[in-house]
Amino acid sequence: MGMEMMGNLNQQAKMAKMQQAWDMKKSGTLPIMGKTGTSVFKTLAPEKKKTSDAEVKKRISKIKTKLKSGAKLGAADKAFLRKHAPELYRKVLALEKEREAYEERLKECKTRDEVEEAKLQKKGEMSSTMKDTDPEFAMIRMAQMTAAESEAAPSVKQKPWRYEIEQEEQQEKSEAVERLTEKELENRRQEKSREEGQWAGREEEAFSDERFKDMHIAAIRMMPYSELSDAAADYTKGQAAYQASAGMEGAELPEAETKKEKRG
Structure with missing residues (x-):
């Protein structure tokens, strides 16, 4: 009984001394020295190192999880990895x-x-290098490329498909042909209208000229022979003036003038 009590007291004293030595070491008031101090340092220091390694592994695991979700790393995470x-x-x-x-x-x-062609090409690149890559990092790379596609999605949605561009170009060509056809038809209508107008003008001029000659011939026939000479002279002058104004110089004189010459 007495020996057992003594053993307990010694154990308690030893533990108290170790605790005191450790407290003094942490406070910096007294370095741990001697056999007892060395035992405390050797006992507690490895435990602290193991805790530090565990924290590093835990932090790295969290960083990898973040990368697998497609997220980007901040400055703090990258600094931790660098170290x-x-x-x-x-x-x-x-x-x-x-x-x-x-x-x-x-x-x-x-x-x-x-865009789809670029995606297929990227997947082919990752598949070809997957055998030489750490499987976990291959997952991270795939997640990061998928995140890049999501980031570019708003811009991609605004882009047309190739068939849509072709349809639009075909529509523009059809409209251009239609406009050209309408213009050609309008030009032809205008040209035809001008030709008809010119023909009508020539017919009217020809008709006016015939009436002029007929009227003068009728007037000559009703005139007395004594006045015929003077009338013929006036008619010749008038006809010449008319032809000059109408651009008909060199045209034959009316039949009445020919008859006058024969009578003379």
Whole structure:
């Protein structure tokens, strides 16, 4: 009984001393020295290191989960990877550049057909390198490329399909042909109208000329022979003046003039 009690007291004293030494070490008032202090340091220090490694792994796991969701990393996450996971950090930087380039390429496509072709090409690239890539990082890369497609989606939706462009071009050609046809028809109508107007004018001029001659011939026939000479002279002058004004110089004189010459 007494020995057991002594053992308990010694154990309690030992634990109290160890706790006191550790408290002094943390406060910086006294370094842990000696056999007991060394035992405390060796006992507690590995436990602290294990906790730190666990926290690093936990943080890296959270970062990977974020990448798998398609999210981008902030400055704090990248700084953490740079310090604790340099290889993963380099991969993440390269992945960011690939994502930005892919998103920009989708936005620069002129048609949605080109967008679909770019998507197929990207999937082919990832499939060809999947064997040489860490499976987990391959999932991360796929998620990041899918996120890039989602980012470019608003711009892609505004792009036409190739068949829509072809239909629009065909419609424009049809409208152009229709406008040209209407213009040609209008030009032909105007030309025909001008030709008809010119023909009507010539008929009217010819009709007026015939009436003029008939009227003068009738007047000559009713005149006395004594006045015929003077009338014939006046008629010749009038006819010449008329022909000159009408642009008919060189035309034959009326029949009455010919008869006058014969009578003379």
